[in-house]
Amino acid sequence: MPRRPRKTLALSLLAAACLGAGGGAVAYATLSDGGTVVKQVTVQRSEPIASSSAPLSVNQIYRRAYRGVVEITVTTNGAAPPFGSGSQKAQGSGWVYDSSGHIVTNEHVVDGASSISVRFWNGKTYSASVEGTDKSTDLAVIKVDAPSTELRPLTVGDSADLQVGDGVIAIGSPFGLEETVTSGIVSALHRAIQAPNGFTINDSVQTDAAINHGNSGGPLLNAQGQVVGVNAQIRSDSGGNEGVGFSIPSNTVRSIATQLISTGKAVHAYLGVSIDATASTARIASVKPATPAAGAGLKAGDVVTAVDGKTISSGDDLTRAIDSHKPGDTITLKYRRVGSEHTVELKLATRPS
Secondary structure, three states, rough: OOOOOOEEEEEEEEEEEEEEEEEEEOOOOOOOHHHHHHOOOOOOOOOOOOOOOOOOOOOHHHHHHHHHEEEEEEOOOOOOOOOOOOOOEEEEEEEOOOOOOOOOHHHHHHHHEEEEEEEOOOOOOEEEEEEEEOOOOEEEEEEEOOOOOHOOOOOOHHHOOOOOOOEEEEEEEEHOOEEEEEEEEEEEEEEEEEOOOOOOOEEEEEEOOOOOOOOOOOOOEEEOOEEEEEEEEEEEEEEEEEEOOOEEHHHHHHHHHHHHHHHHOOOOOEEOOOOOOOOOEEEEEEEEEOOOHHHHHOOOOOEEEEEEEOOOHHHHHHHHHHHOOOOOHHHHHHHEEEEEEEEEEEEEEEEEO
16 A cells, blocks of 8 residues: 655755654555554553652653544645646644643644544544644644543643753654654753744754654653643654654743634744854844834844843844744844944834744
8 A cells, every 4th residue: 555645844954964844744554565564552541640740650641641642634635637646645643732622733734734633542533623823833723623521631831841851752643653652851952943934943842752754743741741842843864763853842832822722823023134044143144124123224244232131142042032022012122233332122023924
């Protein structure tokens, strides 16, 4: 049986390395003759959530969380034969956000979907619709048409509490193998990864827990079984897991999901500059026309040194400072031009899609 096409997002971190979408969404079929046969076994029971905050074993975390993790199958419309293959199916992961049926996943998992179905731990499948998406953070919320008895929301933790070396586990459907659990540690914090629309996702969590195609949108959980990230990307030369995966931090997820559920969209503050990636400072490479930066007189070569009195030492610092504001907020920005210090006040705009 031929494999269905994988839905991936090609991103780059370094010239010699490629970031594949996260697991990107994937469809996986039975292996051909001679291949390994994988048998799916449904877990029939789970344990109650413990009141203790002591670290849990991987088994304990899995048994408390697996019923809140889902497999998402997306149908997209392609060109009609003979010029194309017609509709195509792809798969990814997600998790139950609340008891109203909202499910969090990656934007690139549901991008272009004409229909969506959600498969729960017990094999039951229900249709879902897109509640809202945000390309700037690669997050999406879909709403499933399922009875309340099927909805087991996961607890969202505080990603700011994570430390390098903390144990974490990932649950999802790599290659369509639902309810797969992998474990590892937090390898690094505050990584910057690229969103589908080219903007930066700050403070991402790097982990060596195995993440492969199809894990996209699934949860990364801490030692208390709380969601601390949404698995989104891998860095890989081979296209498979090489121990370098990235998750969108839960604090970003909480903020964006709240907006998507409330209004169907998320808004971000916008300055209107690009930063010189070769510089160790926040040196401006270019200024977009008709933006707050252009209106304030900022120019290429200027080095931003502070925002609202807080020191800016790098491009990532500047991005975080702008992201901490809302469109319409007024900020005081300090910059250096040819050895002279300047201060300007400007009103942030809304980031374009």
